[in-house]
Amino acid sequence: MFGNQIAGQISAEGKSFFSSFNPVLNSKNEEVFSVATSEEIENALDFLEKSFYSFANSSSQKRFLLLKKIAEEFLKSKNKIQDAYCKESGLSHERFEIEFNRTYNQVILFAHFLEKSNGDVISENEADSLKNLPKLTKKRIPLGPIVVFGASNFPLAYSTLGGDTVAALAAGCPVIVKAHPFHPETSYLVGEVIQNAIAKTEISPGIFSQLFDDGYYTALKLVQDRRIKAGGFTGSYQGGKALYDLAQSRDNPIPFFAEMGSSNPVFVFPELMDEKKEEWTSIFAKSITNDAGQFCTKPGIFFVPNTSSGEDFIEKLCNNVLAEPSFYMLHPTICSSYEKNKIARLNESKGVLFEKPDELESNQGRQGVLVTNVEDLFENPTLQDEVFGPFAIIFKYNSNDELKRAIELLNGQLTSSILCSDTELEEYDEIIFTITQKAGRIIRNGVPTGVRVCESMHHGGPFPATTDSRFTAVGTDSILRFTRPVVYQG
Amino acid sequence: MFGNQIAGQISAEGKSFFSSFNPVLNSKNEEVFSVATSEEIENALDFLEKSFYSFANSSSQKRFLLLKKIAEEFLKSKNKIQDAYCKESGLSHERFEIEFNRTYNQVILFAHFLEKSNGDVISENEADSLKNLPKLTKKRIPLGPIVVFGASNFPLAYSTLGGDTVAALAAGCPVIVKAHPFHPETSYLVGEVIQNAIAKTEISPGIFSQLFDDGYYTALKLVQDRRIKAGGFTGSYQGGKALYDLAQSRDNPIPFFAEMGSSNPVFVFPELMDEKKEEWTSIFAKSITNDAGQFCTKPGIFFVPNTSSGEDFIEKLCNNVLAEPSFYMLHPTICSSYEKNKIARLNESKGVLFEKPDELESNQGRQGVLVTNVEDLFENPTLQDEVFGPFAIIFKYNSNDELKRAIELLNGQLTSSILCSDTELEEYDEIIFTITQKAGRIIRNGVPTGVRVCESMHHGGPFPATTDSRFTAVGTDSILRFTRPVVYQG
Numbered sequence: 001m002f003g004n005q006i007a008g009q010i011s012a013e014g015k016s017f018f019s020s021f022n023p024v025l026n027s028k029n030e031e032v033f034s035v036a037t038s039e040e041i042e043n044a045l046d047f048l049e050k051s052f053y054s055f056a057n058s059s060s061q062k063r064f065l066l067l068k069k070i071a072e073e074f075l076k077s078k079n080k081i082q083d084a085y086c087k088e089s090g091l092s093h094e095r096f097e098i099e100f101n102r103t104y105n106q107v108i109l110f111a112h113f114l115e116k117s118n119g120d121v122i123s124e125n126e127a128d129s130l131k132n133l134p135k136l137t138k139k140r141i142p143l144g145p146i147v148v149f150g151a152s153n154f155p156l157a158y159s160t161l162g163g164d165t166v167a168a169l170a171a172g173c174p175v176i177v178k179a180h181p182f183h184p185e186t187s188y189l190v191g192e193v194i195q196n197a198i199a200k201t202e203i204s205p206g207i208f209s210q211l212f213d214d215g216y217y218t219a220l221k222l223v224q225d226r227r228i229k230a231g232g233f234t235g236s237y238q239g240g241k242a243l244y245d246l247a248q249s250r251d252n253p254i255p256f257f258a259e260m261g262s263s264n265p266v267f268v269f270p271e272l273m274d275e276k277k278e279e280w281t282s283i284f285a286k287s288i289t290n291d292a293g294q295f296c297t298k299p300g301i302f303f304v305p306n307t308s309s310g311e312d313f314i315e316k317l318c319n320n321v322l323a324e325p326s327f328y329m330l331h332p333t334i335c336s337s338y339e340k341n342k343i344a345r346l347n348e349s350k351g352v353l354f355e356k357p358d359e360l361e362s363n364q365g366r367q368g369v370l371v372t373n374v375e376d377l378f379e380n381p382t383l384q385d386e387v388f389g390p391f392a393i394i395f396k397y398n399s400n401d402e403l404k405r406a407i408e409l410l411n412g413q414l415t416s417s418i419l420c421s422d423t424e425l426e427e428y429d430e431i432i433f434t435i436t437q438k439a440g441r442i443i444r445n446g447v448p449t450g451v452r453v454c455e456s457m458h459h460g461g462p463f464p465a466t467t468d469s470r471f472t473a474v475g476t477d478s479i480l481r482f483t484r485p486v487v488y489q490g
Numbered sequence: 491m492f493g494n495q496i497a498g499q500i501s502a503e504g505k506s507f508f509s510s511f512n513p514v515l516n517s518k519n520e521e522v523f524s525v526a527t528s529e530e531i532e533n534a535l536d537f538l539e540k541s542f543y544s545f546a547n548s549s550s551q552k553r554f555l556l557l558k559k560i561a562e563e564f565l566k567s568k569n570k571i572q573d574a575y576c577k578e579s580g581l582s583h584e585r586f587e588i589e590f591n592r593t594y595n596q597v598i599l600f601a602h603f604l605e606k607s608n609g610d611v612i613s614e615n616e617a618d619s620l621k622n623l624p625k626l627t628k629k630r631i632p633l634g635p636i637v638v639f640g641a642s643n644f645p646l647a648y649s650t651l652g653g654d655t656v657a658a659l660a661a662g663c664p665v666i667v668k669a670h671p672f673h674p675e676t677s678y679l680v681g682e683v684i685q686n687a688i689a690k691t692e693i694s695p696g697i698f699s700q701l702f703d704d705g706y707y708t709a710l711k712l713v714q715d716r717r718i719k720a721g722g723f724t725g726s727y728q729g730g731k732a733l734y735d736l737a738q739s740r741d742n743p744i745p746f747f748a749e750m751g752s753s754n755p756v757f758v759f760p761e762l763m764d765e766k767k768e769e770w771t772s773i774f775a776k777s778i779t780n781d782a783g784q785f786c787t788k789p790g791i792f793f794v795p796n797t798s799s800g801e802d803f804i805e806k807l808c809n810n811v812l813a814e815p816s817f818y819m820l821h822p823t824i825c826s827s828y829e830k831n832k833i834a835r836l837n838e839s840k841g842v843l844f845e846k847p848d849e850l851e852s853n854q855g856r857q858g859v860l861v862t863n864v865e866d867l868f869e870n871p872t873l874q875d876e877v878f879g880p881f882a883i884i885f886k887y888n889s890n891d892e893l894k895r896a897i898e899l900l901n902g903q904l905t906s907s908i909l910c911s912d913t914e915l916e917e918y919d920e921i922i923f924t925i926t927q928k929a930g931r932i933i934r935n936g937v938p939t940g941v942r943v944c945e946s947m948h949h950g951g952p953f954p955a956t957t958d959s960r961f962t963a964v965g966t967d968s969i970l971r972f973t974r975p976v977v978y979q980g
Contacts (some may be wrong), residue, residue, distance in 0.1 A: 458976060488934070
């Protein structure tokens, strides 16, 4: 049995247990996880609070060494983690390889960031004795203990050692992770990596705990506890918004950054549609279907001119999507929600659904493309809502006015892709401006999946893509979520 | 009669009116202001929305010229503004001079910031063709139309042309100001300054409107309107929290930065207390009483060792506070709230209240110091809540443990002052760390009033001092409240 990881120790005091599921074998996994008790939650929070003073005051050099040690331990455990990862997620070995490297590189990116750090000074103003003005030194300080919620669709890169955890540790914030119940063993092994790494430094083991729960109790307790000073979440709108509202309804509201998915609209402009048809329909078909479309950046809605070239483009895109392989989805509940949402979209529209006809294995996601007119969106704006899975809706538009009206109806998005020529970029300036108002990343002539992890990445966007468009979940600037400026005067 | 200022025009369609009050003459002012109607609100919002595209795309050079023009027009109207300012606030000509210059310098600070701007680029990562990584350019873009609420206690520096408005305009956000009903004429004249300045540029007059209302209707409408993308507020906890909650309960929650005051604790450590008694009690007595203590940074609670030196310090501070002149308060309601709160604090404690004994004019604030033991705070933590006016509570503490316990009870603060020697700074490191967790600005051996307006200033702090400790209301970084990053890929 696997227990909760609390300040370097293991604790399994509870009487509730759960196991994960193997989507490929379509059966429950053997490993049993102990649901955190109230006392265990309390205990972990206490450790977080007590370790904050020394961790917040640790030099950036010390935190650099911690992250380097974590990266080393992570590499050492690669094989063990791979087995659990594939068994619990239905994701392939190839995908594991990509996600493992991305997660590793993210730790290294933050380690280098700390290595080059200037002691967290933001800016200084010298004293001016003539004007009787004091010296001011503005520094960045950690907010305090952070709660991180593991995501279902990235068992590594947005989970126990995901961007939220690494940013918080880099900032000097103790972290408590609520593991995602779909991949507890993967989470446990990565938690072990972090515990082992901390044990090899002088830093208190109290700065990290990970709790397991297949229900809501632990999440609700953590978000509302006075010792928690901020939160990070990646997942569904329902889950993220509920936790955000809870964080805001506290006596002392706290920053709670929830990344809640996106439909990542793709705008196809006429000029290059013919010339680039082969290339674009091929890369977008892969982007829709790869790993069963279970990415927050999967392109989910397309706007294509209602012309004969547009029809050709759509036909090609549909054919390519159906020709791609089908993938296992993360969990039977994800797969059944996907099927339900796909059919709901069909019923809410006057469109035609093209689906892969082949017989599939249990828990594989059947890719589909719904083709309809943009009028459907005007009548029913919820058609734009994310369908988590290998599915996209293509809206055909007849005029720029229709396109503008559609854009104005769109909710906030993580990304928007614009497929156009240089001339069109100028010609459609005002439309593209409106698109930009709705998204955090604007991609010219490319797909939104495959988020580059680097300083300049911005993975965020206006509500409901995230709860605060001014922050990012990826890249070194993601540390800004978990720090605040303080100015020292005199 | 004075109308609402909407996109360069004046509109007075409503049937409700109000006037301001002269605290010195203790009588209503003659000027009559027209309360905004639903249509006028709608109209102003429409102009904001329509002007956003061109304003957001204006070069920083153009916005620099706008701010320079505003500064010029502001200087030209100085005399007119001064008359209204003093008449509506009861504040002195000396105070006007200081606040006028501060407001002017703030506009100039942002103008220079724009002049040196690099076109809002935050960072770039070059493409890496070997690894198939795209080029990324991260830029800062304006959030959209902003609502600004004028503050009662700073008719200039936190009102129509206050830090919120200047930061928003510098960012390229259209602004709608809800004028504070205590100083409508001052607001109107400053609104005229902004309108006149805009008229001398190529920028659309739609980017600025100012509405008048002595009730709540306009505020509630503005915060909830879909066209408003963020808000700035300076004022009471009740007002700020109500508007913040409203902003969070929208279908699309928006960032709402409310600065809601603070008790600005002062921690006196033993070593220098005797040596510095004369100097410190003198500057702090002025800081408590100047302009009737109507500053969000007025030091409102003190922690002093319960020793004979501590007693001397307290006696001196009390005597100095009572020896300072009394000032008019902003409004009769402010003055009566002040008297009520002061007596409530006395009744909630076991302490002794020292008050200025002299006969005062109507609307003058009678300064007072309540001296008590820190146990009172343990029994009744609301004793720490801000009393807006020339009043402070001195808590005597017997041990470092008592001091620690008191600090842990404190709410978030804009500032904390620490009066100590260099040796004590090291000795009390852990206590000072805890103090830092509660405040946005830490002042060593100085008073919190007199906020320096510059790049490194941080005027913010943990809840309830503000709604988001990661942002500042003063200094060029205050622009970060009203912008968000977008990354352009490919």
